[in-house]
Amino acid sequence: MTNTKVKDKTTFKPLGNRVLLQRLEPEETLKGGIILPDAAKKKQEKAKVIAIGPGKTDKSGNLLPMPVSEGNIVFMEKYSGQEITLNDEEFVIVRADDIIAIIEE
Numbered sequence: 001m002t003n004t005k006v007k008d009k010t011t012f013k014p015l016g017n018r019v020l021l022q023r024l025e026p027e028e029t030l031k032g033g034i035i036l037p038d039a040a041k042k043k044q045e046k047a048k049v050i051a052i053g054p055g056k057t058d059k060s061g062n063l064l065p066m067p068v069s070e071g072n073i074v075f076m077e078k079y080s081g082q083e084i085t086l087n088d089e090e091f092v093i094v095r096a097d098d099i100i101a102i103i104e105e
Contacts, residue, residue, distance in 0.1 A: 012086065014053035017096040019068060021047035021076060022089070045075050046103070047092065055096075067096055073103040 014020050024046045049072045055064050068074060081094035 012051055014051055014093065016053050017056040017064075017066065018053045018093055019049055019066075019096055019099065020051040021074070021081070021092045021094060022050050023047045023092060024073070045078050045100075046073065047076055048073055050091065052096075068099060068102060073105070075100045075103065 012020055049068050049070055052066045052068060052070060055066045057063055076092070076094055077098045077100060080098035081092040084091050084093060
């Protein structure tokens, strides 16, 4: 489990198998050089892992490890999670099961 300071003001600690994500900004320019206005941009499913909870326990009481770690870039389910604002920054809290993939660049 990690405690993460968000902008040096708030310590945030997700519970259970929850993950705090920050959406990555979508590209403003398409491959053809067309610049998108803000209204045309869609919510990005690509996000950075900011903090993770300790994980969940199985029926025997054993703690199952989290599939992601802080700093990972991930894809999440499009309509999953709870959007929150901490210190004027936008975040999404999702369950680890709502993370589709880890992106390795």
